[in-house]
Amino acid sequence: xxxxxxxxxxxxxxxxxxxxxxxNYSSSVSxxxxxxxxxxxxxxxxxxxxxxxxxxxKGINGFEAEFNKSQTSFHLRKPSxxxxxxxxxxxxxxxxxxxxxxxxxTQLTVLP
Amino acid sequence: xxxxxxxxxxxxxxxxxxVKIECRSxxxxxxxxxxxxxxxxxxxxxMATSNEGSKATYEQGVEKDKFLINHASLTLSTLTVxxxxxxxxxxxxxxxxxxxxxETQYFxxxxxxxxx
Numbered sequence: 001x002x003x004x005x006x007x008x009x010x011x012x013x014x015x016x017x018x019x020x021x022x023x024n025y026s027s028s029v030s031x032x033x034x035x036x037x038x039x040x041x042x043x044x045x046x047x048x049x050x051x052x053x054x055x056x057x058k059g060i061n062g063f064e065a066e067f068n069k070s071q072t073s074f075h076l077r078k079p080s081x082x083x084x085x086x087x088x089x090x091x092x093x094x095x096x097x098x099x100x101x102x103x104x105x106t107q108l109t110v111l112p
Numbered sequence: 113x114x115x116x117x118x119x120x121x122x123x124x125x126x127x128x129x130x131v132k133i134e135c136r137s138x139x140x141x142x143x144x145x146x147x148x149x150x151x152x153x154x155x156x157x158x159m160a161t162s163n164e165g166s167k168a169t170y171e172q173g174v175e176k177d178k179f180l181i182n183h184a185s186l187t188l189s190t191l192t193v194x195x196x197x198x199x200x201x202x203x204x205x206x207x208x209x210x211x212x213x214x215e216t217q218y219f220x221x222x223x224x225x226x227x228x
Contacts, residue, residue, distance in 0.1 A: 032215050043118070043205050044156075044219040051215060090155065100146075100207075100217055102155045 002027040002093050006103035013081055014111050021076040021106045023091030031093040033074040034100070035065055038088045047089075050074065061085070086110045115139050116208050118220035125196055126228055133191045133223045135206030141186035142208035146217060147179070150203040162189055196227045 007022040025031060032051050036044040048059025055067040065076045074091060091103040115138040125131050135145055144163050148156040160176075162168040162183035170176045178200075180192040189208075193200055203224055207217040 034216070036219070041203075041222070041224065043116075043221040044207075046216065046218065049216060094215060096215065099158065099161065104155050 002031060002095060002101045004091050004093055004101055004103035006089075006091055006106050008106050009104065010107045010109065012109045012111060015083055016080050018079050019077065019081050019085075019108065021089050021091075021108065023074045023076065023103060025072050025074065025091075025093045027072075027093065027095065029095055031095055033065075033067060034092045034094070035059065035063070035074070035076050036090045036092060037061075038090065038105075040087075044090065047076070081108070081110045083110050083112060114210070114216075114218040116142075116206065116218050116220040118206055118223050120223060121221060122224050122226075124226045124228065127197050128195055131193045131196055131225060133193075133204055133206075133225075135189045135191070135208070135220050137187045137208040137210070137218070140208075140210040142189075142210055143186065144209045145183055145189035146207045146209075147181060147189075147191050148205045148207070150205060150222075152203075156205060159191075193225065196225070198227045201225055201227045 003026045005024045013019045034049045035047040038044050047063050048057045050057045050067045058064045063078050089106045092100045094100050117136045119134045147159045150156050159174045160168045160170045162181050164183050164186050168181035183189040205222040207219045209217050
């Protein structure tokens with residue numbers, strides 16, 4: 001079975017500062033990795049995904065993540081955040097296609 | 113591309129009634145659709161997985177007779193909450209995975225259910 005740990009439940013950061021949201025996973029087999037963003041009262045929007053290939057993955061809205069197999073991590077980064085980035089961020093893994101296992105989420109709050 | 117819609121976005125009903133929620137993939141064919149439930153300030157909990165034309169697979173602890181799932185076509189799945197009670201009040205989110213790139217799930221906007 002897979003598991004996902006998002007180490008920070010809340011991350012406050014000032015506007016235009018860099019941010020890193022941490023995600024570690026556990027699995028005995030190869031996994032696909034995803035980051036989703038959820039704005040209040042909305043569904044999840046795919047930010048980026050790692051399926052194979054380059055370990056540095058670029059997504060929408062200026063976000064990127066790096067897959068580190070040795071550390072079993074998939075941290076999400078953005079060099080300069082905006083107020084509009086305030087949302088809940090979920091890391092997720094899947095084995096092959098289909099069923100996702102989600103982390104508990106990280107609330108990113110961007111302060112003016 | 114990869115847009116998933118849900119209807120309704122909000123529903124308020126009386127205890128004991130049944131509520132149907134629709135999930136549609138608008139621009140792709142979804143061989144598999146998933147139904148999640150999300151409580152406030154919490155992550156998503158998978159309720160069931162449905163493949164087009166076959167019975168849904170429910171997660172442990174989810175009552176299949178209470179949460180009826182139908183996936184009659186490659187673009188539509190429905191979740192019916194039967195005899196709803198206040199404890200069924202929640203945010204229900206569906207997702208869909210397509211025939212190509214099936215490793216990626218695309219999520220609907222969610223349906224807020226309030227049972228009085």
